[in-house]
Ligand SMILES: O=C(CO)[C@H](O)[C@H](O)COP(=O)(O)O
């Protein structure tokens with residue numbers, strides 16, 4: 001079984017003091033940094049690129065940086081993120097003309113590779129590529145914005161993908177992203193997730209350590 005990972009999405013951090021925000025959330029018990037890259041093309045929002053990832057590394061961040069690319073086309077930016085210090089790079093199949101090629105490109109760049117399924121993307125997109133992945137990321141909101149509500153059908157999808165991963169016999173992480181809170185994370189963990197992105201639930205809380213501890217305790221109760 002994969003260890004539990006809490007990955008705060010810096011989309012909801014205060015960008016005017018990003019280094020300090022990332023330091024604080026890691027000190028508060030976060031395991032990874034979830035780094036949302038939006039291009040105002042694949043999704044209707046524009047955020048941050050490789051320079052910011054590199055700046056976090058230069059600032060001294062050593063935790064895994066989990067880059068979620070909402071960028072189309074995706075291949076051209078992959079080597080830039082690898083050079084900038086990304087640990088994992090995930091992308092949406094709709095943003096790649098050749099999904100298998102993009103997975104291989106990410107791995108050849110020295111990063112772990114993840115595929116992201118939107119709420120309406122069928123799980124069959126994982127056929128023929130699942131065993132090459134290090135991570136499957138299920139979106140429980142439509143990509144583009146933080147602070148949206150968890151879409152309940154993601155629970156059934158988690159159960160289905162959990163079964164696919166278990167049958168593969170490979171050590172593939174199952175990550176969930178969107179609307180994850182301390183009060184729904186137990187149900188999400190019970191459905192099969194091991195890696196939990198949470199943006200607004202952590203960065204809008206007055207005490208990061210308190211909310212992360214509550215999330216970890218809720219997950220520990222069911223895994
Ligand atoms: O990829 C994303 C949006 O496209 C974010 O990671 C996600 O929405 C996290 O924010 P929140 O926990 O507030 O829903």
Ligand SMILES: [Fe+2]
Nearest residue numbers: 009036068177
């Ligand atoms: Fe994300």
